[in-house]
Amino acid sequence: MKEVLVIGSGIAGMACAVRCAEQGAHVTLVSPYPSERSQSVMAAGGINAVTEQCEDGDSVASHIEDTLKGGCWIGGKDAVTGLCSSAKDTLAYLESIGTVFSLDQEGRPLRRAFGGQSHKRTYFCGSSTGKQIVSALVMEVRRHEAAGSIERRLRMHFHSALIESGECYGALLYDEQARGLVPVYASAVVMAVGGQNALFSKTTGSVLCDGYAAGRLFLQGALLKNLEFIQFHPTTLETDQKRILITEAVRGEGGRLFYEDDGQRVYFMEDKYGPKGNLMTRDVVSREIYATGKNVFLDISFLSDRLISQRLQEVRDLCRKYRGIDVSKQPIPVAPSVHFFMGGLAVHLNHETNIERLYAVGECASMYHGANRLGGNSLLAALYGGRVAADDLCAREDAPRHPDFARTRAREQRLLDAASESKSVFPVAYMRDMLADTMRAHMGIARTEESLTQGLVDVEYYQSVAGQINYDTSVSAYENYSLAGILATAHASLSCALAQRESRGSHWRSDAPQTLDDYAYATLVSYNDGAYNVWLDKEREYES
Amino acid sequence: MKVRILRQESPTSEQYWESFEYDGPQDASVAGMLDHLNYSDDIVNDAGQKTRRIAWECSCLQGACGACAMVINGMPALACDTFLKDLEGNEVVLRPLTKFPVIRDLAVDRTSIHHNLKRCDVYIGAYQPLGNQSFSHQYDAAKCLKCGLCLEICPNYTNGNSFFGAVFANDCYLVYARNRQKSRDIKKVYAHHFGNTCSKSLTCMDVCPMDIPTIASMAKLNR
Structure with a gap:
């Protein structure tokens, strides 16, 4: 029987695990916490698909075109065609496992408009689509757990992959209960660990998604891709600890952006882009808000109470609870914030990385979204990618017998043990806060060569001292050992942004504002003995 | 402070x-x-x-x-x-x-919540929805966070060895509503691990962060 190790139990990880189990594999599904804690539950807006009940004039070809255009033409056409062509089946699959979509009075699924789309094609479950899908998938995983084909292991953290000669044989995991490293061998390893939020600290996402795994695998030889493309969601609400997402569905339902000038409202997006201006792609809206230099608000007070209750209740609740704002009467103060990472582990069409039998799915993989992701495409990509990886790894021949990694494990355990003898009270969180300050200052919406270079100087300094400082061991071992990988991901991201002397999608260089044909390719970055090498994927090896 | x-x-x-x-x-x-x-x-x-x-x-x-x-x-x-x-x-x-x-x-460690749902086979399987079930309530029930607050306040829940609490009842309701072939069996499981013991203090609803009306799940499953 094929043994599969899936690391991460959000939507992409669960979709992959279930698909593998359906094909007779035995899956070990590993995560520190249960799926209910994953960032997937926060996906609010919906999932894109063109079905038989589509809007007049819509087609799969339009969905493909919108996705490629939204991604500024560097997403792979074959990859995006696969994603969009199967969207109808993906939606049908979700319904078949019991996802409850919002329906109209005749019982037909409702659709809403999302930014950058030529037609209304976003299906949704109120404003907690991600949570509803997670609930349905958890039931499916439970079914396979009962049958013995999926084994969930909680309180386990990824430490490193077991790689020899470019082939992956499993992973070392940190077991919180045993307080030690355990090797798990598998025919294939699937990374489904989410994006790189910790690079910026305060984002719209989960604090558990930190970019460590991508960085650690990068240091082990995996290629990363498109790291300069970081989506700033235009409408987020400031709170003490994080930025809370105000879903794009608010603008899809008619919400209007404005700022005030001499007491007059200026609907700047509509003024510049016409009636659909509020629903331009996220990169465009974020840049326009940034360019106003003013406090920007999102108004839905004119929408009916019934519509808000039925479709945007969670938004109403969040605004009231965290800022005391009544959206029926007051506009919502919004500002752009880091929301999604289009970059991540470079994967081929089958979602395999450059390391044989090491796959990546969901936000930790760079695929489909190019330079800017369309709303409603992330849930779709998580589900589709998980299933593509599963089908590929299940169809391939069994892996050769794994080499002996006992010495690797012992070496890594010794390093952890040595670090745990520290009596220091200096927390690794301070170093992460400094990194976040650097990334916010130098890797924000507007970037320049000078600023990015300074960012690299800062991160190189953190890297130079990070290994020499003893950290407070009263926090979890994972929090301490993950720092080096997080810093590596940050270094690689700044390197990509510095190398791309043009502006495209979410990567806006104010010192190089033009979009140049010479750069119309994905960016790849590799690590070799301290060197971060960046080049363009002109052969389209990683996303055709 | x-x-x-x-x-x-x-x-x-x-x-x-x-x-x-x-x-x-x-x-x-x-x-x-x-x-x-x-x-x-x-x-x-x-x-x-x-x-x-x-x-x-x-x-x-x-x-x-x-x-x-x-x-x-x-x-x-x-x-x-x-x-x-x-x-x-x-x-x-x-x-x-x-x-x-x-x-x-x-x-x-809240593993017991998941363990109890798993050991009682609380999963949908083939989707064959029961007629006349409120989509609105299915939507609400599926918002359960498995946070354990309902179990903490519950006067009947002790350690999860036999009585499994509101978190269990709501997942049972989802199975009941979404697979009519399992509806009879899941009602038995629900009764054994929740319905027969619940004293209906309903404090679980007071503390639920998602405001899940567990009483609606109970009304369907107690019928």
Whole structure:
């Protein structure tokens, strides 16, 4: 029987695990916490698909075109065609496992408009689509757990992959209960660990998604891709600890952006882009808000109470609870914030990385979204990618017998043990806060060569001292050992942004504002003995 | 503001109380307060002694994941969803949920919730929806965070060995509504592990962060 190790139990990880189990594999599904804690539950807006009940004039070809255009033409056409062509089946699959979509009075699924789309094609479950899908998938995983084909292991953290000669044989995991490293061998390893939020600290996402795994695998030889493309969601609400997402569905339902000038409202997006201006792609809206230099608000007070209750209740609740704002009467103060990472582990069409039998799915993989992701495409990509990886790894021949990694494990355990003898009270969180300050200052919406270079100087300094400082061991071992990988991901991201002397999608260089044909390719970055090498994927090896 | 926290270094060590002086923002959530205590400076207790950082779980920090469930001034609640300005008195008292084994300080092991759902085969399987079921209630029931607050407040729930609480009832309802072939069996399981024992205090609904009307699940399954 094929043994599969899936690391991460959000939507992409669960979709992959279930698909593998359906094909007779035995899956070990590993995560520190249960799926209910994953960032997937926060996906609010919906999932894109063109079905038989589509809007007049819509087609799969339009969905493909919108996705490629939204991604500024560097997403792979074959990859995006696969994603969009199967969207109808993906939606049908979700319904078949019991996802409850919002329906109209005749019982037909409702659709809403999302930014950058030529037609209304976003299906949704109120404003907690991600949570509803997670609930349905958890039931499916439970079914396979009962049958013995999926084994969930909680309180386990990824430490490193077991790689020899470019082939992956499993992973070392940190077991919180045993307080030690355990090797798990598998025919294939699937990374489904989410994006790189910790690079910026305060984002719209989960604090558990930190970019460590991508960085650690990068240091082990995996290629990363498109790291300069970081989506700033235009409408987020400031709170003490994080930025809370105000879903794009608010603008899809008619919400209007404005700022005030001499007491007059200026609907700047509509003024510049016409009636659909509020629903331009996220990169465009974020840049326009940034360019106003003013406090920007999102108004839905004119929408009916019934519509808000039925479709945007969670938004109403969040605004009231965290800022005391009544959206029926007051506009919502919004500002752009880091929301999604289009970059991540470079994967081929089958979602395999450059390391044989090491796959990546969901936000930790760079695929489909190019330079800017369309709303409603992330849930779709998580589900589709998980299933593509599963089908590929299940169809391939069994892996050769794994080499002996006992010495690797012992070496890594010794390093952890040595670090745990520290009596220091200096927390690794301070170093992460400094990194976040650097990334916010130098890797924000507007970037320049000078600023990015300074960012690299800062991160190189953190890297130079990070290994020499003893950290407070009263926090979890994972929090301490993950720092080096997080810093590596940050270094690689700044390197990509510095190398791309043009502006495209979410990567806006104010010192190089033009979009140049010479750069119309994905960016790849590799690590070799301290060197971060960046080049363009002109052969389209990683996303055709 | 004084903060008292019931602490425990490891699953097998003794619990003890430790107090802190909080001088951070007064409009913070309890989660914000914990971050402030942990990382504003070296962490010291109110006697000025250096101490361990306070362990607690978090993920979304906006009331959508259930990680930070704990007992706040005697009430089970989410730390990110509870604000200092809404608490009475000048003292904040935090303790871990009492019905789960403590991992460290305010972090508890809630594996039993998932274990009980798994061992009773609470899954949908083939989707064959029962007619006339409210989509609105299915939607609500599927929002369960598995945070354990409903179990903490429940007068009938002790350790999850036989009575499994509201979290179990709502998942049972989803199976009942979505697979008519399993509806009869799931009602039996529900009755055995919930319906026959529940004394209907309904406190579970008072503390549910997602406002799930568990009584509606019960009404369907008790029929």
